[in-house]
Amino acid sequence: MANTTSYDLSTSSTINVFNWIETNWDPSIHITAYNKAQIINKFSQLNSDAGKPGRNFNVRSLANFADQTATVNNNHNLAGLTNAGTAEAVVSGTAETRYVFISVKEQTLAQLIVDPMQPFRNGAESALMEGIDEVGAGLFDNLSNTIGSPAANIDASLLLEGITTLASNAKQYWQPGTSKTAYLCSHHNQINDILDDPKFVQADFRGDSANAMVNGWVHKAYGVTVTTSGNIQSSSSAYHNALFIPEAFGIGWNQRMKVQKDRDGLEISIIPWADYVIMEKQDYLAVDIQTTTA
Numbered sequence: 047m048a049n050t051t052s053y054d055l056s057t058s059s060t061i062n063v064f065n066w067i068e069t070n071w072d073p074s075i076h077i078t079a080y081n082k083a084q085i086i087n088k089f090s091q092l093n094s095d096a097g098k099p100g101r102n103f104n105v106r107s108l109a110n111f112a113d114q115t116a117t118v119n120n121n122h123n124l125a126g127l128t129n130a131g132t133a134e135a136v137v138s139g140t141a142e143t144r145y146v147f148i149s150v151k152e153q154t155l156a157q158l159i160v161d162p163m164q165p166f167r168n169g170a171e172s173a174l175m176e177g178i179d180e181v182g183a184g185l186f187d188n189l190s191n192t193i194g195s196p197a198a199n200i201d202a203s204l205l206l207e208g209i210t211t212l213a214s215n216a217k218q219y220w221q222p223g224t225s226k227t228a229y230l231c232s233h234h235n236q237i238n239d240i241l242d243d244p245k246f247v248q249a250d251f252r253g254d255s256a257n258a259m260v261n262g263w264v265h266k267a268y269g270v271t272v273t274t275s276g277n278i279q280s281s282s283s284a285y286h287n288a289l290f291i292p293e294a295f296g297i298g299w300n301q302r303m304k305v306q307k308d309r310d311g312l313e314i315s316i317i318p319w320a321d322y323v324i325m326e327k328q329d330y331l332a333v334d335i336q337t338t339t340a
Contacts (some may be wrong), residue, residue, distance in 0.1 A: 075165040080172035081276040083179035087300050088229045088273075088290075092139070092323060099298035099323040107328065111134045139325025141300055143205030144177055145317055146170040152312035163316070167305060170318045174303060178320065179277040183231070185295060185326050186288040186334050188283055189217055194336035196284035200236045202245035202267075208289040208333045209268055215330040220291045232287040233278035236337055240264055240272065250340050280339050290332035298323045 092099045109132045117125040140221050148166050153160065194209050211229060213221050220226050232240070240246055246267050247258040258264045264272050270289065300321040308315045326332075 047302070050168040065234050070105070071159070073160055075160060075162055077165055077169040077172065078198075080169075081179065082093075083175045083277075084273050084275040085179050085181040085231050085277055086297050086324065088231070088292060089295040089297045090292040090327070091183060092126055092296040092325070094298075098300045099139065099141060101301065102323065103139045103141075103296075103298060103323045105137050105296070105325075105327050107135050107137070108271070109135065112292075137325065137327060139296070139323040140300075141321055141323045143321045144174060144181075145319035146174050148316045150313060150314050150316075153302060155314070163314075167316055167318070170305060170316060171305065174318045174320065176277060178322065179275070180279065182197075182295065182297065182324050183277045183286075183288075185324070186231075186286040186332070187279060188326065188329075189286075189288070189332050189334040190329050192289075192336065193333060194284070195339055196282065196336060197207050198240040198294045198335075198337050200230075200232055200287065200335065200337055201239060201243045203287075204335065204337075205230065205268060205270065208335050209270065211333045212289055213333075215333075216291065219293065219331060222269055226291060226292050228289060230267075230270050230272045230287070230289050230335075231278065232272070232274050232335070233280075233285040233337065234274050234276050235285070235339070236287070238273055283339060284336040285339055287335040287337055288332055294326065294331035296323075296325050296327045 060229050092103050094100070094103065112130045114128060114130065116127070119125050148170055150166070152165070155163070191211050193211055194204055198204060198238060209222055209228075210229070220228055241258070241262075241264065248263045266272065278287055280286065299317070300323075303318055303320040306315075306317040308317070
């Protein structure tokens, strides 16, 4: 007859409960949340004969020409014409390389039950694109056209002020109701203010079937495509959201995101990297809309 021993599981001193409990693990590895790149994909593409921006990329523009009224002399001939000279302006962008470096020992991988390399790669790629998007959002703080304040929130009134400012400056390049898309990129902390404005969400104000109160978001308001991003940057106690058309900013890739995988002895490295130029092309085609960080 086999010997048996009984234990009183109600007292911790009788037995180490870890001898009775099998430890289990979820086979997947959760990746920490990152903000998606919601901003740079709305910028215009920087084009060149080389197919990429190179180390430095330049954009030329001309200042306004001055028109004049012609003067007719007594012989019914035009008097001497005045040359309407203008200045050429050049804006430049410089390439930068951004990367995420991860290194893992081979012996560490051998001891793991779950291979973490794919989750590591996915997380590193997300981190890289979030960082590049933040670079693009950082351009909004330097815009000349500025509305709002560190105490403001985005509502219909502030958006309409932005639309008026953009149209007044963009002139032939954008007017309300045209087919050209204008974007409002705002910080996540403005979601409740946008959804709380009846003029954005209620059908009797909107006059369409978008049904934002049911669908959960205002995809378009006053002809402007609305999006939010945690990559919007802050300074001087204000978030710098932006209303713009794509030609205001540009992005060009010397190397789109590429994952380099190297091995050095027993060490494996994963390096997602990209080389790009992000630049402000035409300042007057965008509006910095400042809102509270609270």
